[in-house]
Amino acid sequence: MPASPQRVVADLKKLRELTATAEGSQRLAWTPKWVEAREWFKTTFEGVPVEIETDPAGNLWVTLPGRSTDRVVLGSHLDSVPNGGWLDGALGVIAGAEVLRALHRDGVDLPVSVSVVDWADEEGARFGRSLFGSGAVSGTLEVDQIRGFRDRNGVTLEEAVRAHGVHLETILEAGRILPSIKASAELHIEQGPVLEAAGLRLAALHGILGVERSMVKLRGQAAHAGATPIPMRRDTTLAAARMAVEIRDLGLKHDAFSTIGVWRVHPAVPTAVNGRTEFSVDMRHLDRGVLESMVAGLREIVARVAAEERCEAELETLWSIAPIAFDPDLVRFAADAVEARSGVRQIMPSGPMHDSAEMARAGVPTVMMFVPSIRGLSHTHIEDTAEADLELGVAAFDDLVRRMLPWAAER
C-alpha cells in the first residue's frame, strides 16, 4: 500500500495547529517553536524502526536502514519564515516521512537505506544565511563569514546555534554523510503562479535557475525641484526609472526573470531632484549562456542610460550562482510519475533556491517535484495548495522514490 496522501495532509494540519498563530507559521529556525515542531515530528515515526540523529550542523536525520548503508535522501525543511505558510518546506519533510513509513509498512526489501532529513535553517530568515544545514553538508557554508552574523536583537548566529548544540568549529563535519548519499529527492510547493495559471497540478523539475544579482548605484546632482529646469538636470531617479523599464524588457526578451527589488533615493524629499539613486537587479535563467548575455545587456543599459542622463553609474555584483541541473535519469523518473498521476508531462525549473540545490552542487544525483501554489503566494499565512493537489503530489513522490531505490543501489 503506497504512502497515504491523507495522512500527509492530516500531519501538515497538526503541525500548523502546533506551531502557527493567526499570523502564520512561527517555526523560525533556532527558536522554541522550531524545536517543538521537530519533537512532534519525531513522534510520527512511532512503531517504525528508524534511527534518529541530529548532525553537527543541526540537521535532523531519520533513517530506515536497508541492505546497504548507502542511502536515498528525502529532504526539505520544517523551519519557516516568521508569519510563514503551512506548506513551504514542511510538505517535503512530512511527505518524505510518510513515504518512509509506507516502505516499512509494505515490507519493501530496501536495497539502500532511506533517510528523511529536516535540513536546519533553510530560510535563513533570522541571520540572513539560507540553506544553512544543507550548505554545511555540501561544504559551501563559509563558517568564518557567518560567525558574526547577528539577528535584530544583536544575538550572533554563533550564540544562537550553540544553544542548540551546534558549534561552528565542527559544523562542516556534517559533510561526512555525503559519500553515503546516492540520490536525493524533494517535494515542494511551487511558490509561484505558473502551474495554477496553466491549469496543471504537478511538475517535475529539471533544475534551479542561476542567479545574477547586482546593485546599480547612480550619482547625479541634487537640485531644487522648482529652480532647475528639467533639461538641465542630472536626475538619478529618472535614469533609474528608464533603466528599470529596459531591464524588464531585457528579461522578457530572454524569457527570463529580471526583478528590481531594493530602490533607495537621496535626499528623498518632495522638493528636490535626487542626486543619488540605487536599486537592485535580480536576474535568473536556467542557461548559463543566457545569464551571461543578460549581464552584458544590463551593463549596456546602465552605461547608455547613465550617459544619456549625465549620471555616473556603478554596477556592483551582490551574488552570482550558476544554474543547477538535476540528474537526467531522476528527472525522467519524476516526469514519468508526474505524467502518470496528472496526465501531463510538465517539466520546469525552480526559480527559488532549495536545499536540493546544495545536494546537486555536492554531486548528489538530485530531483524535485512541485505542486501548485494558489495565487502563486508563499512566505505568507495565506500560502495554500488544494488538498487534492497535495495528495496527488504525495502519490507521485511515492512513485518516484520507489523507482529511485533500485537505481540508487546500482550506483
Next chain:
Amino acid sequence: MPASPQRVVADLKKLRELTATAEGSQRLAWTPKWVEAREWFKTTFEGVPVEIETDPAGNLWVTLPGRSTDRVVLGSHLDSVPNGGWLDGALGVIAGAEVLRALHRDGVDLPVSVSVVDWADEEGARFGRSLFGSGAVSGTLEVDQIRGFRDRNGVTLEEAVRAHGVHLETILEAGRILPSIKASAELHIEQGPVLEAAGLRLAALHGILGVERSMVKLRGQAAHAGATPIPMRRDTTLAAARMAVEIRDLGLKHDAFSTIGVWRVHPAVPTAVNGRTEFSVDMRHLDRGVLESMVAGLREIVARVAAEERCEAELETLWSIAPIAFDPDLVRFAADAVEARSGVRQIMPSGPMHDSAEMARAGVPTVMMFVPSIRGLSHTHIEDTAEADLELGVAAFDDLVRRMLPWAAER
C-alpha cells in the same frame, strides 16, 4: 552716493566668519548662532537713526523713519538650513540694510519709511514650517496646526519659539504692521542654473510658480523574484518607473517643472517584486491653467499605467498653492533696473518659495530680483555667486528701491 556693493559683500563675508563652519552656514532659526547673526546685524546700523524691534512672530524690523509711517519693506532672512550657503537669504537682508544706510547717507527726503526685515525661520529646516515669520504677518500661518511640530530631539516648535520670546497665542499680532506696508522688494540668489547657463547676471521676477504636490500610492502583488514570470506580475515598481518617465515628459511638454523626489518600495528586498510603491510628484508652473492641465495629465498617466500594469493607484494631494504674480509696476521698475545694469531685460519666475510670496499673498505690491547661482547650487556650503554679480545685484536693487519710494508714497 548709492549703496556700496563692496560693503554688502564685505558684510556677507563677516557674517560667514561669525556663523559658518567648514560644513557651511549654521544659522538655523531659533538657535544661538541665529541669535548671534542678528545681534551682529543690528551693529551694522551704528550711527544710523533707525528703530529696531522684534515683532510677536520673531521678525526683526529695522526702520528708517520717513515723512509717513507708511513703509517700503526690504526683506529676506538671515536663517539658513544646517550646513547651508552664505548667500541664501542673507544677501537680501544685508543688501536691504546697505540700501537703507545709503538712503540715510544721501540725506534722501523719504516720502515713506523704509524697513529692512529679517523674517524669522524662512527655511523651516528644524520644524518643517517654512515662511514662518512672513506667514504670521500675512496671516497664513496655521497656529494650531504647527503648535505640536517637533524637531529631531523632540523639542516642540512652541517650546523653541517661546525661548525666543515668541508665544503662539499672540503670534498673529505681527500682522498689525501689514496696513502700513505699501510695497515690498527682495533680492535673492537664483538657487538654480538658468541665469548662469544663459550667461546672464541679473533678473527681475514676475512671480512665483504655483505648486501641485501629490503622492502616488500603488498596490500590486509582492511575489518571488524567481517564481513569478514577468508577464504574470503586478509589479508596482515597474509601474512607478513607467509613470516617472511619462511625468517627466508631461513637465517637458508644458515647459514646466515636474519632479519625483520621495520613492519608497515594499518589501524592498532583492528577491521580491514590490507589492507596494509610492512616490511624490512636485509640479510647478506660473500659469494656473497650465498647472490644472498638468494635474489632469498626471491623473491620466497614473490611471492608465496602473491599469496596464494591473495595479491599484491612489493619488493624494500633499500641497497645492496657486501661482503668485508680482506687481506689474514694480516688475517693470525691476526690469528697467536689470536692463540698465546688465544690458539684458531678463524677466523670469521663481520656482522656490520666498518670503515675498507671503507679502504678495497678503496683497502687498511686491517684486524680487535674482543674481545667478554658480552651478545652480544652494542649500550647501558650496553655494556661491561671483562677487561681481553680487555687486551688480546690489546696485540694481538700490536703483529699484529709489524708484519704489515715490511710487509707494502715492498709494
